[in-house]
Amino acid sequence: MDPNQDDVSFTPYQPGSDEEYMSKDMVKHFRGILEKWRSQLMEEVDRTVHHMQDEAANFPDPNDRATQEEEFTLELRTRDRERKLIKKIEESLIDMDKGDYGYCESCGVDIGIRRLEARPTATLCIDCKTLDEIREKNRA
Structure with a gap:
């Protein structure tokens, strides 16, 4: 299961x-x-937005302000990753509506049930993903 997905059981x-x-069930x-x-x-x-609104304070001590800004920066970075993940989830739902979900976008084979359960937004089969990672590594 994706580390960001711990709560999804x-x-x-x-x-x-x-x-x-990819039957109806x-x-x-x-x-x-x-x-x-x-x-x-x-x-x-939503929790982050409320937390940041509630916790926003104008600390007179520069160290306290810097600490709060660092905490907010980390929270916003996490939320940005989650925003991108929400977009991938929505793209997966669109693929599902089109009948493309669960099939490799590169070679067209079944991605596989267990791989999709581990990474529901996967768009590549394990072989194509491995090749993609090798290519990426060689470019670096």
Whole structure:
């Protein structure tokens, strides 16, 4: 499970012996995971906004001000990562509506149930992702 996704719990999907990949039930399973994850991230964004509004203070001591600014900077950086993740979740939901979810955007093969449960926003199968990472490493 993605480290940012600790609070999203679900029962692993057990497909029937003759069930097609990305059947209605399977899509429903992943839609539930994605929507719950997005909802939890949105709640966290709201909490951050309220926290920053409540905690904002004009400290006379420059060290206290610097500490508060550093805390706010870290929180905003985390929220920015979560904002990007929410966008990826929404893109996955759009792919789901189009019937493209669960298939590698590079080669078209099934990404796989367990990989999607570990990373519901995955767009590449493990082989294409590995090749992508090797290419990226060689560019660096």
